[in-house]
Each structure stands twice: as structure tokens, then as C-alpha cells.
Amino acid sequence: MDIGSTITRLRKEKGLSREDLGTNAGTSGAVIGRYERNEITPSVEIANKIAKALDVSLDYLVGNNSVIVKDKKILERVEAIANMPDDEQQQIFNVIDALLRDYNAKKAYA
Numbered sequence: 001m002d003i004g005s006t007i008t009r010l011r012k013e014k015g016l017s018r019e020d021l022g023t024n025a026g027t028s029g030a031v032i033g034r035y036e037r038n039e040i041t042p043s044v045e046i047a048n049k050i051a052k053a054l055d056v057s058l059d060y061l062v063g064n065n066s067v068i069v070k071d072k073k074i075l076e077r078v079e080a081i082a083n084m085p086d087d088e089q090q091q092i093f094n095v096i097d098a099l100l101r102d103y104n105a106k107k108a109y110a
Helices: 003-013 018-025 029-036 044-053 072-082 086-109
Strands: none
Touching (some): 018 029, 018 044, 072 086
16 A cells, blocks of 8 residues: 555544645645645654644554554564563563463354
């Protein structure tokens, strides 16, 4: 999906008008419309402001990430794990992988 379609979808999901999003991102509704139609591409600075206004990461907005993490506690945990030594990270990943495997197995047999 292109950035224009992503902006349009997220804006509508949030119930924002182009003008509202423009105000929140420091630009105008007309410019948001041009982004949505892919007539122009926002600068990194404006794209980041749009992402913040839409409560998504810049990576998600530009299509580099397919997951929206809105739960702040999850983000805090991911950041804490990222700051751990590699061997401790691996232990956590092993536990998470086992839990995910069990969950998927239960789902498959339910």
C-alpha cells in the first residue's frame, strides 16, 4: 500500500478531516489531500508529524512495518528487551516463541 492510501485509511479510521490532520501535522488540509492522492510526497519531518497525529510509527506510515503497536506497555517492554544483553534477550525470545507455538497449536485444534 502506498503512503497516500495509508494516510487516507488511517485518517478516516480516526474520524479526522483533512483539515484536522493538517492542523495536527503543521500543514493544511489541501496539502494532506495532495499526499493522499500521491501527487506529492511529504518530507520526513512532515511524515513523522502525520504519523504522530495518526498514532502510528513512521515505519508503519511508509509501509516498512505491518504492525501497529498502540499499547504503550508493549512498547515499553520491547524497549526494555532491546536494552538487555544478547543472551538474556535470547532467553526471553525462547519463552515467547514457546508461548506463541502453544497458542497457535491450541487455536489450530479448537
